[in-house]
Amino acid sequence: xGKLQYSLVxxxxxxxxxxxxxxxxxxxxxxxxxxDGLVFVSPPDKNNQPTPPVLSLPGCILASxxxxxxxxxxNQDYVFNWTRDSAIVAVELTAGPLPASQxxxxxxxxxQTCQNSASAIGHLDRASFFIDGTPRDTTDQADxxxxxxxxxxxxxxxxxxxxxxxxxxxxxxxxxxxxxxxQGQTYNLWEEELGASFFARSVQLKCFxxxxxxxxxxxxxxxxxxxxxxxxxxxASHWNDQGQYYRSxxxxxxxxxxxxxxxxxxxxxxxxxxxxxxxxxKLLATAALLRSQWADSSSPNYYKINGADQQLSSGPVGPLxxxxxxxxxxxxxxxxxxxxxxxxxxxANFAELYYRLAHEITTTGMVPLDNLSAAFFSQIxxxxxxxxxxAAASLETHGDQMLMALVYxxxxxxxxxxxxxxxxxxxxxxxxxxxxxxxxxxxRAKNAI
Numbered sequence: 286x287g288k289l290q291y292s293l294v295x296x297x298x299x300x301x302x303x304x305x306x307x308x309x310x311x312x313x314x315x316x317x318x319x320x321d322g323l324v325f326v327s328p329p330d331k332n333n334q335p336t337p338p339v340l341s342l343p344g345c346i347l348a349s350x351x352x353x354x355x356x357x358x359x360n361q362d363y364v365f366n367w368t369r370d371s372a373i374v375a376v377e378l379t380a381g382p383l384p385a386s387q388x389x390x391x392x393x394x395x396x397q398t399c400q401n402s403a404s405a406i407g408h409l410d411r412a413s414f415f416i417d418g419t420p421r422d423t424t425d426q427a428d429x430x431x432x433x434x435x436x437x438x439x440x441x442x443x444x445x446x447x448x449x450x451x452x453x454x455x456x457x458x459x460x461x462x463x464x465x466x467x468q469g470q471t472y473n474l475w476e477e478e479l480g481a482s483f484f485a486r487s488v489q490l491k492c493f494x495x496x497x498x499x500x501x502x503x504x505x506x507x508x509x510x511x512x513x514x515x516x517x518x519x520x521a522s523h524w525n526d527q528g529q530y531y532r533s534x535x536x537x538x539x540x541x542x543x544x545x546x547x548x549x550x551x552x553x554x555x556x557x558x559x560x561x562x563x564x565x566x567k568l569l570a571t572a573a574l575l576r577s578q579w580a581d582s583s584s585p586n587y588y589k590i591n592g593a594d595q596q597l598s599s600g601p602v603g604p605l606x607x608x609x610x611x612x613x614x615x616x617x618x619x620x621x622x623x624x625x626x627x628x629x630x631x632x633a634n635f636a637e638l639y640y641r642l643a644h645e646i647t648t649t650g651m652v653p654l655d656n657l658s659a660a661f662f663s664q665i666x667x668x669x670x671x672x673x674x675x676a677a678a679s680l681e682t683h684g685d686q687m688l689m690a691l692v693y694x695x696x697x698x699x700x701x702x703x704x705x706x707x708x709x710x711x712x713x714x715x716x717x718x719x720x721x722x723x724x725x726x727x728x729r730a731k732n733a734i
Contacts, residue, residue: 319416325347393437411429412425467515484555484558542613547610576635616712629700632688640680643676
């Protein structure tokens with residue numbers, strides 16, 4: 286009998302428990318969170334030349350431990366703290382099994398360090414920072430301050446009094462910035478295009494609504510009463526003229542290297558992290574197009590791995606989803622691609638959309654089925670005669686299949702940024718913090734059904 290090799294063992298997807306897997310994902314994500322006892326050092330530059338070492342401060346959250354020359358196929362350096370990514374991770378730290386609140390305290394203190402250094406250069410919305418809290422020379426993104434405020438509000442009750450004061454100061458400074466930014470342009474979620482971002486507007490709206498409703502003693506600026514309806518109207522303006530989908534960015538990008546830019550998965554992400562209701566049938570119409578462009582074998586953007594995953598002997602999983610149809614970034618310089626690949630974030634966010642919608646249907650007893658959402662529901666076998674109970678069950682089943690695809694294609698539960706569209710093997714940077722956080726958020730939504 287041959288020797289059993291752990292590296293060759295395949296998961297029996299139909300028998301694996303997503304609820305049990307979640308805690309493992311949490312601690313894999315936690316490895317990227319700096320503390321007094323876990324200190325990271327900046328890597329060499331892209332030419333593998335040593336640079337003056339920079340040490341991480343407690344509370345820094347690495348986007349990924351990957352950097353050039355850490356493997357043979359990468360020139361991407363993710364050993365930085367993104368305001369957006371770290372806020373999304375911080376929400377999962379708040380909800381997770383932390384034995385003490387110190388990591389949350391560290392996060393607040395590091396957030397304030399980054400905010401102060403960004404303010405000093407006049408760019409409070411700087412997208413990312415070095416691991417010591419100094420700003421990088423990179424894009425500015427107005428979604429970060431809003432997401433950071435949402436994370437701080439969620440963890441506020443778990444903080445000690447001095448840290449609550451620091452969190453309040455960070456929130457106030459973010460609001461002061463957003464007052465003059467929410468009507469303007471920003472670099473979008475993928476840091477590629479400048480314009481009016483559906484995702485940024487959605488998370489800003491959720492931030493403003495949360496501040497207006499807070500009972501924590503956080504000050505509520507008077508201008509929010511104007512900003513909230515303005516953003517609601519602005520989001521509605523993203524519906525395209527043909528009545529098909531929400532546009533990710535206005536004006537619509539026309540860069541031929543990234544065209545077409547819609548339908549874009551950041552519309553689904555705007556519902557997961559922002560204020561777009563999961564029962565919005567225009568959102569569901571957009572989501573139907575997103576799923577079909579990567580899961581329908583007749584689509585020019587079809588991922589072959591999705592066909593293979595439907596034929597697994599242990600049960601179908603997936604589909605895996607990407608970012609947008611014109612995407613060519615794959616993070617793999619040794620095997621450059623002329624097409625896109627599926628992302629863990631995209632797939633987990635879509636699974637969470639299924640779970641949240643199942644929860645809403647279970648709670649209200651109503652299925653938001655109309656001419657716009659009919660295609661979305663037909664993809665999972667739900668029609669006019671389907672009962673709310675059965676519709677919710679189908680949504681949960683299809684959400685499970687998406688999360689199980691991430692588990693099946695993971696490297697023993699370690700999640701990269703992307704998966705190969707043909708083979709399903711992990712691609713791009715490894716151990717992406719946001720990949721773990723998106724899985725955990727979806728798993729929490731599943732448990733709430």
